Amino acid sequence: MLKAEALSKHYNGTPALSDLDLEVNPGDIYCLLGANGAGKSTTIRLFLNFISATSGRALVNGMEVSAEPLETKKYLAYIPEQVMLYPHLTGAENLEYFAALSGHDDYDRGRIEEFLTRSGLQKDAHHERVGTYSKGMRQKVGIAVALAKQAGALLLDEPTSGLDPEASNEFSLLLRQLRDDGVAILMATHDLFRAKEVGSRVGIMRRGVLRAELDPAELGHADLERIYLEHMHD
């Protein structure tokens, strides 16, 4: 579903991402681990065609994103680290708007509320203006936007930042459900614990290079942390 082939991005000659080869299939949860500046967000932005690759290809459903920027986005849903919404609209209105723009303008009020509830947003906040929301609540609306799009692939850039542990846990459950529904998920995260828990594969990145690919099922939590730190320090 998502495929990177020798994908590279340089800024004025400085590599932000070097020769990334990566494949995320339906039913996969691929977690990208790494420090700030490791190239995780760059990878996600390349798949969204927000930036163009210096070399290599980013493919969504077999199509190259730079050649089909609008068509490939139909298969993608994206949750940024900081979900930004329209403060003058309510949570439900925000979701309705984003859903309509992603081609689902047929959701009735019940369906909209269902997505919000599934994302963990408490009922009494659905029809409040987003200007009054906390960061965690906005993040939940962002999750609902991604759910409502019913896309085949999910790109997550630190999606649980600002969520409390309980909400974070609920989010992990949601991701597993989506995985079981056959969604391909690529998630950039700092959270080793979460990656170990939900990831079907884990990639460790440093300075734009994918250093290792691991199967978390074969590792204990302590092993993952040890390997991660090894890659960070050599």
Next chain:
Amino acid sequence: MFRHIIRKEVIETLRDGRFRWGAALVGLLLVLSLAAGFAQRAEVERAHEQAQAMSWSQWLDQGDKNPHSAAHYGIYVFRPVSSLSLVDRGVDSYVGATTWLEAHYQNPFEHRAIQDTPALARFADLTAATTLQLLVPLLILLLAFATFSGERERGTLRQVLSLGVNPRDLAVGKALGVSLALALLLVPAAALGALALMVAGPGGGAVADEGLRYFLLLLTYSAYFGVIVLLAVAVSALAPSSRTALALLLCFWIVNGLLAPRVASDVARSQVELPSSLEFQETVQRDRSEGFGEFPSQQVRQERLADSVLNAHGVEELADLPFNFAGLSLQRSEEFGDLVFDRRFGDLADRVEAQLEVHRRIGFLAPHLAVRSLSMSLTGTDPAHHQRYAEAAEEHRRLIQLIMNTDIMENSRFGESYVAGPELWSEVPEFEYDGPEVSWALAGQGTAIAAILFWLVLGGLLVRVGTSVSARRV
């Protein structure tokens, strides 16, 4: 999808306190300026009608006298006030309201409303046209400067574009959304204007096709606001930040609305010279007495006329002619004067029109000037409409002279002291003016219409460029 973008933009706008206050203020100003225009027009119209009726009854009741004395007594006519002038007064306050139709002279128009206005009140002359041409664009800029840049800064643009929305669709939806929010303010104002027009009545025939003219006026302003919306959306997409977008748009507003009219006047004046009032009067006077081109002086013309008439009739003395030579001489002198007036006043009108054409051409640089020209023309308050009325009044003056001089020729003897009475005065028809149709008005506005269309296309292109730049800059 457009439906959703438009709906979201309108909801956001309506919930934004800045828009509510701005719209309330502009709405209030529109209502006040329409009301002020309505009251002012009604008062001027009443005054003009009364004065003209009084002058006409004085003409009829002037008693027995020589017809040439009556011609000198003359009639005052007062320009009817277009009912559409309650929207746009154009140059009405600056050109005179009345002229005196007397023997020998085409008099310039007198009594400019601006002369009666206290100096400071000149700056407070609020008309619906000023509100529409200056304040509504300002409201649009404040409404739309952040449509793209604001979303980019807030981060929502990135999310919207991640959904696979075509940025061009987004721009079109946003432009339509801003327009719809604006329509909530302007459609009721347009309806109020239509109501005021209906109550005001046809306005003494100042212009024809008033309904159609009002419709085209609405179309003109809609196109103008469309231009401003497109520019605001385009700049918002192109500018690196909302602050820059606002600064650029305010610069445009100042240049377009405040600076361009001043500069256009100076450019027009330097390209097309207008004689001073004194110079003009002197030239007309000189042409009439000394002649011009192939035409000799007044004295030579009179001598030649006498010779040729005596020859034609085979008599020695003017008194022996079968008609009163004095009447013929007066009429020929009038006709020569008419040649001079047609030439000089025609030249003056051409120069004024050439200056206005300079303004309209600058409309390609500042759309306000094109809209101003078209608005004045449609409301019948531009110099061209005034000139057309002046020509009709002059025709009537010439008719009076012809009737008086013919009467002297046919009904009196040379050298006799002759008087005529009310029957002759009433042979002169009362002056009635039929204002021009809208097609006549538009014929002179080709450049202005082209300039507005040019800006619409330019705005559309800028939005296209802006959206592709914006999509690269998330």
